[in-house]
Amino acid sequence: MSENTQAKNNNQEQNPENIEIFALATDPIYIGTGGYTIGRVDNTIVRDPITNVPKIPGSSLAGTWRYYTVLETLKDIKDKQPDWDEIKASEGSTIGEKLEKVDWKENPSEGWKAFPGNKIMKITCAGQDNIPQEELSNAPFATDRDGKTGHCGHCIVCKGFGFSKKDISWQGQIFFSDLNIIFFPVFTIKGTKWITTVSRLKEIKLRDIDSKAGKEQDDENLCFVFEKLAEDESVGHINLGWLYLPYKIENNESLKNNIQKILENLKFQVSFSLKDIIIVPDSLFSHIVNSNLEVRTSVSIDPITGAAKEGALFTSEAIPRGTIFYGNIRIFDKKVFEGIEEKLKPLPEKKQLCEALENSRHYYETLGIGGMTTRGFGRLKITSPNWKEEDKNE
Numbered sequence: 001m002s003e004n005t006q007a008k009n010n011n012q013e014q015n016p017e018n019i020e021i022f023a024l025a026t027d028p029i030y031i032g033t034g035g036y037t038i039g040r041v042d043n044t045i046v047r048d049p050i051t052n053v054p055k056i057p058g059s060s061l062a063g064t065w066r067y068y069t070v071l072e073t074l075k076d077i078k079d080k081q082p083d084w085d086e087i088k089a090s091e092g093s094t095i096g097e098k099l100e101k102v103d104w105k106e107n108p109s110e111g112w113k114a115f116p117g118n119k120i121m122k123i124t125c126a127g128q129d130n131i132p133q134e135e136l137s138n139a140p141f142a143t144d145r146d147g148k149t150g151h152c153g154h155c156i157v158c159k160g161f162g163f164s165k166k167d168i169s170w171q172g173q174i175f176f177s178d179l180n181i182i183f184f185p186v187f188t189i190k191g192t193k194w195i196t197t198v199s200r201l202k203e204i205k206l207r208d209i210d211s212k213a214g215k216e217q218d219d220e221n222l223c224f225v226f227e228k229l230a231e232d233e234s235v236g237h238i239n240l241g242w243l244y245l246p247y248k249i250e251n252n253e254s255l256k257n258n259i260q261k262i263l264e265n266l267k268f269q270v271s272f273s274l275k276d277i278i279i280v281p282d283s284l285f286s287h288i289v290n291s292n293l294e295v296r297t298s299v300s301i302d303p304i305t306g307a308a309k310e311g312a313l314f315t316s317e318a319i320p321r322g323t324i325f326y327g328n329i330r331i332f333d334k335k336v337f338e339g340i341e342e343k344l345k346p347l348p349e350k351k352q353l354c355e356a357l358e359n360s361r362h363y364y365e366t367l368g369i370g371g372m373t374t375r376g377f378g379r380l381k382i383t384s385p386n387w388k389e390e391d392k393n394e
Helices: 004-013 056-076 085-087 095-101 118-122 156-161 198-202 211-219 253-265 282-291 333-337 350-364
Strands: 017-025 174-176 179-188 190-194 224-226 235-240 243-249 277-279 294-301 309-320 323-330 380-383
Touching: 017 179, 017 350, 056 156, 056 350, 085 095, 085 118, 095 118, 118 156, 156 294, 156 350, 179 198, 179 235, 190 235, 190 282, 198 282, 243 282, 243 380, 323 350, 350 380
Parallel strands: 190 277, 224 243
Antiparallel strands: 017 323, 017 380, 174 323, 179 190, 179 323, 224 277, 235 243, 294 309
């Protein structure tokens, strides 16, 4: 192999793996801010400060995915991990070296779950660290006053999502973007339609689109559709919530084909097609979305009387089910750090981290994300064009 080829391969290995992800809300999504809007709702949700459009923050995604990766790993390895005393007594100057020399009681079936550091993974690797004041070499064995361990600092979750100890802090290798709305459902006189904008389409695979929608609509508040909404009616008006807007037919075949490919790449069964998509002006997208959020009214029940408690009525807003989000995950290969800091050995490969995320995402379909998940909120389906989809037609 030539030096140029070797250098090219090394660069490819060190470049981040960029994974495009799409998510379908199968329940309303509530990611609260802890604030309120006077005259509207008591419990508000997170919004992008630039566009004022609701979103799912990357921090919420990272926190839940960390937890779900631990759940997915432990369900297969908890009875296969070697005893801690055996690890402590094994040869090696660092925990990483000791872990390499101790065998599993029984080998885990999937490759990424057999990562050496997983031999000491605990459920506490998922949440907040109980003992961040401990040095990394003591972390797997030290406990707090309640007997709980903190982050072990060695498993694929701690290496992938990061940890912080007294003597070393590790940023992690997985970086999550926010999940932004790409298609938003709105009920109209023509049935439910999904709105989007030219600028949002450009954020995904359509950066080079040349659509008349983006050039004409802002001045005239025009909407564009891809098929006639009524027989023999290529122009007309449609209500999007409280707005009544004119629309025209978008004949850009290239744009239609590209959006069709995106819908096909979603890999989960969506309840709409190209004819149900409406491109609205950027200037109106935020207004339409915020006017069509789900608002749920709740009340506390007095346990003695069984009736509503006085003064306990409250309202919460949420992103409605059927909304489709777009974001990305970057995974960095940081193997080069193994030669700089001995305590970090071994570090997982990009492929192992990618498989860990792919294999654990199914928890979003049952446990969900955000608040009020025990009251009908939170479930998501997450997919990527790069991932296999076993339940595509379910």
